[in-house]
Amino acid sequence: MHACLRTLLMLALLGAPAWADVAEFTVAEEARYQTLINQLRCLVCQNQTIAESNAPLAQDLRRQVQEKMRAGRSDDEIKDYLTERYGDFVLYDPPMKKTTWLLWLGPFILLAGALMIALLILRKSKKVDPEPEIKPVDISRILKDQDS
Amino acid sequence: MRWGALVPLVFVALLIGLLAIGLSLDPREVPSPLIGKPAPDFVLPSLSAPETQISVSDLRGKVTLVNVWASWCVACREEHPLLMDLAGRNLLPIYGLNYKDERAEALAWLSRFGNPYTDSIYDAEGTAGLDWGVYGVPETFILDRHGRIRYKHIGAISASDLEHKLLPVIMELLGETG
Numbered sequence: 001m002h003a004c005l006r007t008l009l010m011l012a013l014l015g016a017p018a019w020a021d022v023a024e025f026t027v028a029e030e031a032r033y034q035t036l037i038n039q040l041r042c043l044v045c046q047n048q049t050i051a052e053s054n055a056p057l058a059q060d061l062r063r064q065v066q067e068k069m070r071a072g073r074s075d076d077e078i079k080d081y082l083t084e085r086y087g088d089f090v091l092y093d094p095p096m097k098k099t100t101w102l103l104w105l106g107p108f109i110l111l112a113g114a115l116m117i118a119l120l121i122l123r124k125s126k127k128v129d130p131e132p133e134i135k136p137v138d139i140s141r142i143l144k145d146q147d148s
Numbered sequence: 149m150r151w152g153a154l155v156p157l158v159f160v161a162l163l164i165g166l167l168a169i170g171l172s173l174d175p176r177e178v179p180s181p182l183i184g185k186p187a188p189d190f191v192l193p194s195l196s197a198p199e200t201q202i203s204v205s206d207l208r209g210k211v212t213l214v215n216v217w218a219s220w221c222v223a224c225r226e227e228h229p230l231l232m233d234l235a236g237r238n239l240l241p242i243y244g245l246n247y248k249d250e251r252a253e254a255l256a257w258l259s260r261f262g263n264p265y266t267d268s269i270y271d272a273e274g275t276a277g278l279d280w281g282v283y284g285v286p287e288t289f290i291l292d293r294h295g296r297i298r299y300k301h302i303g304a305i306s307a308s309d310l311e312h313k314l315l316p317v318i319m320e321l322l323g324e325t326g
Contacts, residue, residue, distance in 0.1 A: 043178060043283035056248070057283050060274060085188075085281040087181040110163075117156050
C-alpha cells in the first residue's frame with residue numbers, strides 16, 4: 001500500500017516540473033506557490049498556466065512569484081504586480097470590471113437567449129390543434145355505418 | 149407568430165457576427181495596461197558601451213521609439229529593414245532594448261544587418277523586459293515627450309503597420325506641444 005502511494009506521488013511529481021524550482025520552501029509555502037502559479041497565465045503559450053508551461057517567460061514569471069513570496073508579499077500583491085505589467089489577461093480568474101463584464105456575463109446572456117428561443121418554440125407547438133380524439137363509441141359507429 | 153419565427157434567425161446571425169469578430173482578432177495581441185502610463189524605470193548598460201548606463205530618464209524630452217529585439221529572434225530580422233527605413237527618415241530617436249541576448253552576438257547581428265538604433269539598452273536578464281510587460285519579441289513602444297508609453301506594437305512590424313499604425317502615432321505625438 002505504502003509503495004503504491006509512493007509511486008503515485010512520484011508520478012505526480014513527474015507531471016509538475018515546476019516543483020523542482022523551490023526546494024527550500026516549506027510544505028505550506030509550496031502549496032501556496034502551486035496555487036498561485038496555477039492561477040496565472042503564460043502569455044506565450046496562452047492556454048497554459050505558468051505552472052504548466054516551460055516557455056522562458058513562464059520560467060521568468062515563476063521566478064518572480066518565488067522572489068515576491070520570499071520578500072513576504074501577499075498573493076494579491078503578487079497578482080497586482082503581474083497585472084500591472086501584463087494586464088488582466090495574465091489572471092485565469094479576472095476581476096469583474098468595465099472591460100471584462102462581457103466575458104463574465106456573455107455566457108448567461110447566451111443562455112437567456114437560448115431559453116427564450118426554446119420557450120417560443122414550445123409555445124408555438126402548443127398552439128397546433130390537438131389531435132382529434134377518437135372515442136371507442138365513434139369507431140363502433142363508423143364500423144356500423146360501413147356495414148350497412 | 150411570423151415574428152417569433154425570426155427570433156432564432158436573428159440570434160444565429162448575432163452569434164455568427166460575434167464569432168466572425170472573434171476570428172478576425174489576433175489573440176496574441178494582449179492590450180498592454182501600460183498605455184498612457186510612464187515607461188517603467190530601468191538602469192542598464194548600453195550594448196555598445198558597457199560602461200555607459202542608460203536609464204528611463206534618457207528617453208524623456210523627445211518622442212522616442214523603443215524596439216525590443218534580440219539576435220536569436222527571427223521575426224526581428226523581418227522587421228529590421230523597416231526600422232532602418234524609419235531611422236533614415238530622422239523623425240525620432242530609436243532605442244533598442246536588446247532582450248536576453250549575448251553582447252557579442254547582438255553586436256555581430258547589428259554589424260551584419262545594420263544598426264537603426266540611436267543606442268541599444270543591454271537587458272541580459274530581461275528585467276526591464278519584465279517591467280515593460282514584454283512577452284513576445286519583437287515588440288515596439290512609442291513614448292511621448294514626457295516618457296509616457298502611448299503605443300505598443302506586438303510582433304514584427306510590417307510595411308503596412310509602419311505606414312498605417314506607427315507613423316500616424318509618431319506624427320500625432322510630434323505635433324503635440326507641451
